[in-house]
Amino acid sequence: DIQMTQSPSSLSASVGDRVTITCRASQGISNYLAWFQQKPGKAPKSLIYAASSLQSGVPSKFSGSGSGTDFTLTINSLQPEDFATYYCQQYNSYPITFGQGTRLEIK
Amino acid sequence: EVQLVESGGGLVQPGGSLRLSCAASGFTFSTYAMHWVRQAPGKGLQYVSAISSDGGSTYYANSVKGRFTISRDNSKNTLYLQMGSLRAEDTAVYYCARVYPGKYSGNFVDYWGQGTLVTVSS
Numbered sequence: 001d002i003q004m005t006q007s008p009s010s011l012s013a014s015v016g017d018r019v020t021i022t023c024r025a026s027q028g029i030s031n032y033l034a035w036f037q038q039k040p041g042k043a044p045k046s047l048i049y050a051a052s053s054l055q056s057g058v059p060s061k062f063s064g065s066g067s068g069t070d071f072t073l074t075i076n077s078l079q080p081e082d083f084a085t086y087y088c089q090q091y092n093s094y095p096i097t098f099g100q101g102t103r104l105e106i107k
Numbered sequence: 108e109v110q111l112v113e114s115g116g117g118l119v120q121p122g123g124s125l126r127l128s129c130a131a132s133g134f135t136f137s138t139y140a141m142h143w144v145r146q147a148p149g150k151g152l153q154y155v156s157a158i159s160s161d162g163g164s165t166y167y168a169n170s171v172k173g174r175f176t177i178s179r180d181n182s183k184n185t186l187y188l189q190m191g192s193l194r195a196e197d198t199a200v201y202y203c204a205r206v207y208p209g210k211y212s213g214n215f216v217d218y219w220g221q222g223t224l225v226t227v228s229s
Contacts, residue, residue: 001169030213031212031213032212032213032215034215034216036152036216038152043202043219043220043221043222044144044152044202044219045219046215046216046217046218046219049207049209049212049213049215049216049217050209050211050212050213050215053212055217056217087151087152089152089216091213091214091215091216092213094157094166095154095166095167095168095169096142096154096157097154098151098152098153098154099151100151101151101152
């Protein structure tokens with residue numbers, strides 16, 4: 001199975017900050033990498049697919065990059081509604097696997 | 108509007124069975140693969156199972172292989188997860204998710220249901 005490792009596991013930031021979350025795959029996955037946002041008690045929301053393509057309706061403050069084994073999610077100009085847990089997911093091969101999540105908290 | 112509505116969760120004893128359903132609307136269900144993903148209380152997301160658009164191909168996480176069966180009824184726009192030999196560690200919120208067939212970007216999840224809670228306890 002492909003292991004997905006996110007860093008950091010948690011992150012404190014202030015409104016208006018820019019933050020970057022990293023996701024590393026244990027083997028190459030091309031660009032078959034997705035990012036999801038989840039707020040407490042809610043279903044995940046799809047943000048990015050193919051490492052850097054925004055899902056419909058997702059604001060451009062979210063951006064993704066990377067290929068192969070190393071990927072990043074960047075969020076610009078943090079707003080209160082952005083504080084949530086973020087997960088990466090590889091869909092290059094089965095079993096599909098997720099990172100352990102990064103909890104983004106308000107400083 | 109794409110909608111995925113799970114049902115069928117509840118409390119079940121260890122060793123018991125349960126069938127989850129996911130009713131789809133707002134899109135042509137028969138042309139999309141589907142996933143089940145779960146989340147244990149306070150934990151991260153875990154892939155459970157996947158099924159192709161026509162039901163001809165299925166995939167399972169090792170942790171549920173041989174105990175869970177994914178299926179679909181395209182005439183009813185409904186996805187199912189038959190769960191058997193349930194264990195305490197199967198306790199989780201179960202989400203169904205739609206898989207978009209990207210031409211050059213692979214098959215990725217775009218929509219999620221709201222989830223249904225399964226609790227395995229005596």
